[in-house]
Amino acid sequence: MTNTEILKKLFLAFAKDDKEEFYRLAEEYIEREKKKKHNIVAKELKEALYASKFSNKSIIGRSYKNSIPIPRDTEKGFPLVEIKEYDIDWDSLILPEKTLQLLKQIVKEFRDADILATYNLKPKNKILFCGEPGTGKTYSAQTISSVLHIPLIYVRFDSIISSYLGETAANLRKVFDFIESGTWVVLFDEVDIIGKNRDDHYEHGEIKRVVNNFLQMLDTFEGNSIIIAATNHQHILDPAIWRRFDEIVYFDLPSENERLKLLELYLKSIKKNKIDLAQYAKKTEGFSPSDIRMTCIEAIKYTILNDSDQLTTSELDYALSRFIERINIRNRGGNA
Ligand SMILES: Nc1ncnc2c1ncn2[C@@H]1O[C@H](COP(=O)(O)OP(=O)(O)O)[C@@H](O)[C@H]1O
Ligand SMILES: [Mg+2]
Known part of the structure; x- marks a missing residue:
């Protein structure tokens, strides 16, 4: 396709109010500019394309920097979450077609949440990624954040666990309060601490409590975000965990x-x-x-x-x- 052809199709998609086609073509046009190394043009076009999306939701996009402060561990003062932005596209994520479709469906439901809402339906937003290490669980969360143009909140599960009794639950609450203040892709990475409990210095009961706490907060979570939990050790997760997720995506070794x-x-x-x-x-x-x-x-x-x-x-x-x-x-x- 020439650039003119893309533009023509883009106008047609606009005329027909075909949002999905419109975004697809606009993205394609931006990709072409990127391939030509017109990086500034690509960046400006991308910002223009998503300008309206960013402006009608208060905390996403650039403005998150002015939102409520990042939650910190009270005792040690270190941040409990990191906010990151990525620029990864579907083409650099190599997965079986079936898995890619699952991921794309998650993105699609989130993008079209307003359409679903008119039918009283909600997008899937509690997702469990499991499977072998190095198969793209973290990378897929980064990709979803990229294609949605929504920042990724990265939470390393073990950083929430405090050696001070009671502090762990408070940390978790702070993280969830923060998440509920905006729109994000949230990754709770390596939630498999449960399996490491035997040789850990953390008290067994404390770990169980934090997992239960996490599940309760997940259950009552009503925010406008996608929450992804990732683990390499799905077999050690409590069966109770599985029920809490709208979608479970398994990452296998590549064929x-x-x-x-x-x-x-x-x-x-x-x-x-x-x-x-x-x-x-x-x-x-x-x-x-x-x-x-x-x-x-x-x-x-x-x-x-x-x-x-x-x-x-x-x-x-x-x-x-x-x-x-x-x-x-x-x-x-x-x-x-
Ligand atoms: N399916 C994939 N397609 C392309 N690159 C991948 C894939 N999975 C992993 N990688 C590469 O390996 C790196 C580490 O993978 P990661 O997502 O951290 O694995 P996991 O979280 O499943 O342990 C990624 O940053 C990416 O560069
Ligand atoms: Mg990982």
Whole structure:
């Protein structure tokens, strides 16, 4: 499509009041500007596109910086949440089509909450991400925040736990009060502390209490945000937890086809000399997306530092063998 064709379709979508098509085309146009490295134009267009969305909700977008102060731990004074903004698009998230559709549906329901509301329906907004480490749980939350243009509130679950009795519940309350003051994508990351309780210095009862507290607050949560909880250890979560979520998304290790896409993605920035990536998709069985990314970065580094601008099988093989060694050491460590 030429730019003129996109603009023409954009106008038509506006005329037909087809919001979804309008946003899709506008986003596509912005993407093209980005690809041409017209970054300032892209940024301005993006801000213009979402200007109305930002202005009629008080605390999202830039204005959050003036909103209520970030909650802090009373005793130690450290912040309980971090607010972050990302710029990731769907294309850089490699997942099975089924999983991507689930994520896109969450975004769609949130975007069209006003349409759902006319039917007395609410968007899904309590989501559990579970599965293997390095498969994109945190990354997917960042992507959802990016495509919605809503800042991500990042809450590391263990930072809420205070060594002072009673303080934990107060911390959690503060976090929820903060969330309820605005519109965000909220990520409670690594909520699997429950499984670590045995060798922790935290009292077992305290952990149970905080989890129950969390679930209660989740139950009564009425805010205008998407709450995502992520865990690598879904099997240790209490069955009571599962009921509280509107959607559960499982992140599996990538298939051969997905591994190929990941290799292409993470080696995109370098010229390749006679490399059959399909072979490497086979060789990386059992690798997570994060493992593949790290291997690719290593291979690119070897290439560049060898004063070459072309990746060959020798750098890729070397990076791969180093990574496999690493996995072996990790497994030998025995603290699975
Ligand atoms: N499905 C994926 N597609 C593309 N990149 C991924 C994917 N999963 C992970 N990555 C890369 O690996 C990094 C670490 O993954 P992360 O989302 O932290 O894993 P998890 O939270 O599941 O342990 C991400 O920042 C991203 O660069
Ligand atoms: Mg993570």
